[in-house]
Amino acid sequence: MLINRKEVEQIAVLAKLSVSEGEIDAIAASMDSVVEMINHINEADTNAVKPMANPMDAVQRLRADVVTEKSNKDKLLSLSSQVDEDYYLVPTVVE
Amino acid sequence: MEFKGIKQTAKALANKDISVQELHDMYLQRQKKHAGDLNCFINDTSALAKNQIQVAQKRINDNQSSLLTGIPLVHKDLFCTQDIHTTCGSRMLENFVAPYDATIVKNLNNAGTVTMAKANMDEFAMGSSNENSYFGAVKNPWNHSRVPGGSSGGSAVAVAAGLVPIATGSDTGGSIRQPAALCGVTGIKPTYGRASRYGMVAFASSLDQAGVFARSAQDCAYVLSDMCEFDNKDSTSAQVEKEDFSVSLGQSIKGLKVGVIPEWMDSLPESIKLTTEKSIQKLVDLGAELIEINLPTAHLAVSAYYVIAPAECSSNLSRFDGIRYGHKCENPLDLNDLYVRSRTEGFGEEVKRRIMVGTWALSAGFYDAYYRKAQKIRRLISEDFANAFDKVDIIAGPVAPEVAFEFNAKKDPVSMYKEDIYTIPSSLAGLPCLSMPIGLVDDLPVGLQLIGNKLQEAKILNVAHQYQQDTTFHKLVAEGYHE
Numbered sequence: 001m002l003i004n005r006k007e008v009e010q011i012a013v014l015a016k017l018s019v020s021e022g023e024i025d026a027i028a029a030s031m032d033s034v035v036e037m038i039n040h041i042n043e044a045d046t047n048a049v050k051p052m053a054n055p056m057d058a059v060q061r062l063r064a065d066v067v068t069e070k071s072n073k074d075k076l077l078s079l080s081s082q083v084d085e086d087y088y089l090v091p092t093v094v095e
Numbered sequence: 096m097e098f099k100g101i102k103q104t105a106k107a108l109a110n111k112d113i114s115v116q117e118l119h120d121m122y123l124q125r126q127k128k129h130a131g132d133l134n135c136f137i138n139d140t141s142a143l144a145k146n147q148i149q150v151a152q153k154r155i156n157d158n159q160s161s162l163l164t165g166i167p168l169v170h171k172d173l174f175c176t177q178d179i180h181t182t183c184g185s186r187m188l189e190n191f192v193a194p195y196d197a198t199i200v201k202n203l204n205n206a207g208t209v210t211m212a213k214a215n216m217d218e219f220a221m222g223s224s225n226e227n228s229y230f231g232a233v234k235n236p237w238n239h240s241r242v243p244g245g246s247s248g249g250s251a252v253a254v255a256a257g258l259v260p261i262a263t264g265s266d267t268g269g270s271i272r273q274p275a276a277l278c279g280v281t282g283i284k285p286t287y288g289r290a291s292r293y294g295m296v297a298f299a300s301s302l303d304q305a306g307v308f309a310r311s312a313q314d315c316a317y318v319l320s321d322m323c324e325f326d327n328k329d330s331t332s333a334q335v336e337k338e339d340f341s342v343s344l345g346q347s348i349k350g351l352k353v354g355v356i357p358e359w360m361d362s363l364p365e366s367i368k369l370t371t372e373k374s375i376q377k378l379v380d381l382g383a384e385l386i387e388i389n390l391p392t393a394h395l396a397v398s399a400y401y402v403i404a405p406a407e408c409s410s411n412l413s414r415f416d417g418i419r420y421g422h423k424c425e426n427p428l429d430l431n432d433l434y435v436r437s438r439t440e441g442f443g444e445e446v447k448r449r450i451m452v453g454t455w456a457l458s459a460g461f462y463d464a465y466y467r468k469a470q471k472i473r474r475l476i477s478e479d480f481a482n483a484f485d486k487v488d489i490i491a492g493p494v495a496p497e498v499a500f501e502f503n504a505k506k507d508p509v510s511m512y513k514e515d516i517y518t519i520p521s522s523l524a525g526l527p528c529l530s531m532p533i534g535l536v537d538d539l540p541v542g543l544q545l546i547g548n549k550l551q552e553a554k555i556l557n558v559a560h561q562y563q564q565d566t567t568f569h570k571l572v573a574e575g576y577h578e
Contacts (some may be wrong), residue, residue: 004453015409015454016416016434017447027451033509034452038465040398041472052477053468054301055287055525057550060330075194079420088418091429 002039003031098260101314105162108155115165116151119144119209122167126211126258129576133234133256137247138174138180138213147209152439154207162317164207168261171250172213173220174200174296174305182248183296184216184228187415187441188421196410197294198326199263199305206321211259215249218443219412220298223514224505227445232502235278236573237539244514245276247308251278254308256576261318268400269494271306272530274312276494276542278534279571281559282308283315286550287525289335290319291326299407301333302400302522311569312559314533318342319552333550344560347371349382351558355486357387358394359517363493364374366536374533374543374562375491381561384485390479395472396520398514402469403455403523408446409453415441424439425452433497442443448508477524480546489555490546493517498539515542527552531559532568 008028012019021067054060073086082089098104107113130136141457144167151165170176173183174192178395181190185571191357196204204210217227225233225248233248235241236256241250247264251274254262266284275282284304286363290305307318324337355375417423417437427433442450456465485491495514505511521528526549530542543562549554562570 006452007455011451011458013405014458015447015450015451016413016431016438018435027448030448030508031455033110033507034431034448035400035455037512038398038401038452038456039404039470040395041465043467043477044392044395046471046475047488048472049474051377051467052333052468052474055473055477056331056333057521058252058288058331058333060157061332062330063327072194073096076419079191079194081423086397086547090418091427091433093430 001028002005003028004033098257100281100311101162101166101260101317104166104260105160105164108165109160115148115155115209118165119148119167119211122211122259128199129256133236133252135150135215135233135252135258136169136212137184137215137230137470140176140179140210140212144209144211145181151209159199161206161320162345163203165209165435166211167211168199168203168214168263169217169250169253169259170210171215171247173189173216173265173296174263175253176200176210177215179442181213181296184218184230185424185441185443185446186229189229191420194296196292198291198328200294200323202322202324212231214247214253214262217248219296220246220265220267220446221408221449222510223273224268225249225274226232226502227443229443235499236576237279237499240501242502243279244277245498246270250279250308251275251282254280254309254310255573257572260310261314263305264308265303265305266294266522267302267404268522269515270317271308271513272518272528272542272544273495275308275530277499277540279540280308280310281312281315281529281531281569282306283319283529283556285319285323285552286333286529288331289323289527289550289552291329292499293326293328293333295468297325297406299412300411301407302404311346311563312529312556313341315529316556318346320504327478335550338553340556343553343557345508346563347382347420348558350377351383351489352487353378353383354388354483354490356390356490356492357386358389359492367493367497367544369483369540370536371493371543377562377566378491378558380575381565382576388483388487388490390476390483390506390520392472392475392479392481393520395517396476397525399469399472400519400523401452401512402465403473405449405453406456407453409450412446412450422539445508466508473523478521478522480521481524485546488556492544493541494544498536498541525549527555529555529563532571534568535571
């Protein structure tokens with residue numbers, strides 16, 4: 001096994017997903033088959049190769065930090081089910 | 096009803112042989128008859144369409160119209176459409192109403208198109224069969240027990256069944272080309288950066304591209320021309336001049352050098368190989384010259400893709416936290432419980448698998464061995480293509496290793512991933528590529544893939560157009576969908 005039960009649980013914690021006890025083996029098995037396929041990348045010698053992050057080898061442009069359009073604050077806040085005036089409501093973080 | 100193409104329809108609209116409302120209603124009748132069975136639409140956009148019909152008709156009456164004014168379309172449901180639900184085929188976004196239009200939606204709205212629906216799709220564009228939609232699988236009009244391909248299955252089916260003349264889609268590793276092939280329509284993914292990604296729900300940011308489905312390469316060229324232009328709102332938008340991809344459609348392909356990859360042809364089942372060879376022979380009959388090429392690293396493309404795409408997916412989908420928008424769980428115990436349960440309830444199985452694989456590949460100690468290594472493979476594949484394009488003008492080959500398969504035929508994720516074996520290499524290299532219908536095998540459509548060098552959409556569209564001037568495969572319609 002390339003991915004064991006413990007690793008599945010650890011990855012789920014990092015990914016903020018929960019996996020039930022009954023699902024772990026099936027998830028481990030399916031991830032295992034994916035990782036086995038992925039591992040073929042090791043067949044190529046890439047020591048002298050530069051990584052390619054963008055297929056056009058372009059660097060992400062930055063735009064000037066200026067106001068470009070009117071504020072959509074109310075519309076954006078309305079997408080959340082729990083807001084209070086200008087704030088999103090979340091469960092208590094600090095007692 | 097026979098759709099005669101955008102150009103003739105625009106002429107009929109301009110001559111008042113038909114009104115925008117009548118054209119819309121003709122398609123609406125077909126949609127009422129077939130869309131439910133095919134399950135190709137998710138969201139209704141009739142209120143928007145009503146307004147767009149009036150605007151388009153006024154433009155036509157005032158002689159202010161362009162080719163696309165009044166032409167009905169559907170948008171894949173990952174393009175944000177202002178004040179209209181945009182679900183991405185996911186429970187996570189079931190109730191999400193987009194606050195703005197995606198740039199490509201805005202561009203097509205400005206051209207005067209009429210939005211008739213949002214098209215069903217694999218959840219967050221992850222899948223090759225359209226079985227991963229929260230809103231149910233889409234059926235292939237050629238055979239209802241077969242998949243339409245994915246992830247842009249709803250868009251491909253809508254065009255194939257004649258429910259709209261054109262549809263938008265998106266392609267990360269084959270999500271336009273493969274469903275186009277399996278449904279018997281023409282579909283193009285432009286060069287990475289050509290179409291703005293602003294307002295297109297992100298899956299894998301370095302691969303995602305918007306594109307078009309239509310009945311012909313000519314119509315694809317018209318739509319793509321209005322869709323694509325540099326967009327300051329997308330930091331990876333290509334800084335190139337806006338181009339009319341239809342201007343070179345009349346050119347002869349005499350002397351065109353077409354690259355063929357023997358390993359790809361030899362790996363095909365005999366019946367698909369024969370059909371593919373016949374279509375390539377047709378290009379030769381039209382004056383093209385065949386040149387054998389090889390892409391020495393392309394066999395590692397699927398492996399590299401399934402590091403890069405899930406890694407970028409895990410980053411992009413971390414924005415779904417149950418707080419600002421998207422699905423929120425009931426009565427969270429604390430902040431972590433809110434994150435975990437909202438995400439676990441909101442995402443489907445395949446999306447969770449890719450988030451998990453991506454999270455694993457990016458986790459401490461693995462970054463260099465997987466993500467960075469995969470990016471190096473990506474460069475090798477890109478260089479393979481660059482070397483090939485020193486010798487040839489375009490590359491022709493298969494789209495998919497098989498025709499449309501039965502529902503539930505691929506239970507193992509890896510067998511599904513291999514469906515994109517011929518489409519992923521050009522995606523990694525960011526190249527423009529299309530699929531066009533070349534005939535039937537077992538009464539199901541087969542496509543030919545044409546891959547162009549960077550920014551050479553016009554060239555592959557012209558080759559497809561020349562082929563379609565001399566053949567009728569792109570006009571084939573599934574039994575039961577003529578009327």
